[in-house]
Amino acid sequence: MRKTWLSVLAMVLIVSLVLMGCSQRSGGSSEPTSNAGSNASAGNDGTENADTGGDTAASGEKIRLTVYSTIGELKNQDMMKSIAADFTKENPNIQVEFQFPGAEYENILKVKMAANDLPDVFDTHGWAVIRYGNYLADLKDEPWAGNLTDTIKPVVTDKDGKVEALVLSEAKDGISYNAEILEQYGIQPPTTFEELMAAAEKIKTDSNGQITPFFMSGIDNGMIGGFLDLYATSMYISPASNQGDQLLDGSFDWKNWTPLAQKLLDMQKKGYINKDVLTAKYTDMPQRFAQGKVAFVYGAPSFADEVYKVNPKAKIGIMPLTTMVDGDTPTFSGGERYTMGAWKDGKHLEESKKLIAFFAKPENMSKIANATKLPPGLKDIPSQHEFSEYYEKFKDIRVFPYFDRVYLPNGMWDVMCKTGTALVAGQTSPEQFSDKMKQEYERLRKQ
CATH class of the missing domain: 3.40.190.10 (Periplasmic binding protein-like II)
Structure with missing residues (x-):
């Protein structure tokens, strides 16, 4: 009996010591035990x-x-x-x-x-x-x-x-370009849209169609939307006489979108954009650029490292976006x-x-x-x-916020990309593009 009592007493003492140790450690661990919530320590x-x-x-x-x-x-x-x-x-x-x-x-x-x-x-x-x-x-x-x-x-x-x-x-998004191609054809980086189109014609003609002036992708249609977004700033925002206020207050006349859509369509019809625009992927572009088959890409040269994997000696240049309106100066978007x-x-x-x-x-x-x-x-x-x-070199060039982020309601980026792709696919006209932009702009502003 005495032996049993001593055993029970020993067990009670052990449990007490364990509980005392747990009490002393509470809250003192160097690591939290809970991952719930990233903004509080548990x-x-x-x-x-x-x-x-x-x-x-x-x-x-x-x-x-x-x-x-x-x-x-x-x-x-x-x-x-x-x-x-x-x-x-x-x-x-x-x-x-x-x-x-x-x-x-x-x-x-x-x-x-x-x-x-x-x-x-x-x-x-x-x-x-x-x-x-x-x-x-x-x-x-x-x-x-x-x-x-x-x-x-x-x-x-x-x-x-x-x-x-x-x-x-x-x-600072403008235009990335293949510096070797421009040097080969004696072209200085253009500052106006007319000069850019003249450069595209020279490259296409003098290379016998072996070089595509511009690369775009209908699969990754943000490239088409990107062209429209960049030049929307040049047409409607950056000129001294602009339509920024009308875009913000809802009074913008969307018929004014038609000339911008027409310029994109003209570029395709003249053969300035890759013929496989509807099936090409963005990931196809770096290899073509590295092989000297593409002259201009709208946007920043974020693809540069992929180009160097194919051609370590490739020369990539960047320049501001060309003007679209007489009397304006080049800009960056971003x-x-x-x-x-x-x-x-x-x-x-x-x-x-x-x-x-x-x-x-x-x-x-x-x-x-x-x-x-x-x-x-x-x-x-x-x-x-x-x-x-x-x-x-271009540190003093004006930088405008991306057009859609300031002047279009949420959801319009997708409309611009998809309808722009439909335009180059021949499924819609520049006038219909403008009607679509007006319709979606008014609908999304109410949400």
Whole structure:
């Protein structure tokens, strides 16, 4: 009996010691046990730590920041992660978790906005003020904010002076061109649309049709939509006498769209666009460009590395978009390409700002510029890549936001791409294109 009693007593003592140990460890683990919610750190008891900074760090737990980005190239994703790793070395209590959703990025962010549950830091991909402004913290007092370039500052600053995001890379879309072809045929980069068409005729004729002046894809119809979007700015927005106000207030006469649609159709009829435009894919273009079969591509040279895989000696140039109206000057379209904004309701807002400030360091901005081959959104950032000289040469060229993002209701981009493709397919006329734009513009403005 005594032996049994001693056994029971020993068991009680063991259980008591175990419970005491559990009580002492509660909340003291160095890692959270819950992944639910990217903007709060959870303790072992499953509760969320609402406070940021000192309290969480003092308990030994690591703060986890989620960052969503639109960067698609694997090498550039790795570059971003390497900068974040350097940040964590300096701030060992903060973990940075990147997400690169790709084509689903926009839809995912819309869902998160509806739930008011956004990532701590996210890429505004051209919509910093218009779409995300109400969800972003004001960064105007950050040390880097005063160094935003003159071309990008208005794009990410609202009417009250609120700075919505750090612009890692500026988008400056004009025309990419095969420099060897232009040299071969003695053509200087055109500045007017008439000069561009004259260059296209010379290239097509003198090469006996072996070189296609312009490459477009009806499969990836954003290339056709891109042409229309770029030149809509040149026709209706950038000239001194423009129709921007009418597009914004709904009084724009959509018959004015017909001449732009006609120019696209004329380019096809004259043989300036690849004959297989309806079946060609965007991925077909880099190889043709590398082989000297394509002279011009609308947009930025984001395809450059794919060209170099085929022809390491290829020479790619960039130039502003040509004018469409007499008396106007060339322009770029763009603004934000890659950015970092901070969710204003994030539980780790100060840490988010700290991370963004780290990416804004000159050495990190240079690393991003050299990797993406795009101009940085901050002044006096050195970069050395094959397009640096072009961005320096054209640094004073006006940059307008993408036409559809400012002057068309949400949903019109798809209309423009699909109807533009129908135009080159012979399924609709320029006049019918204008009617379709008017119809959809009025319908979507009411939603």
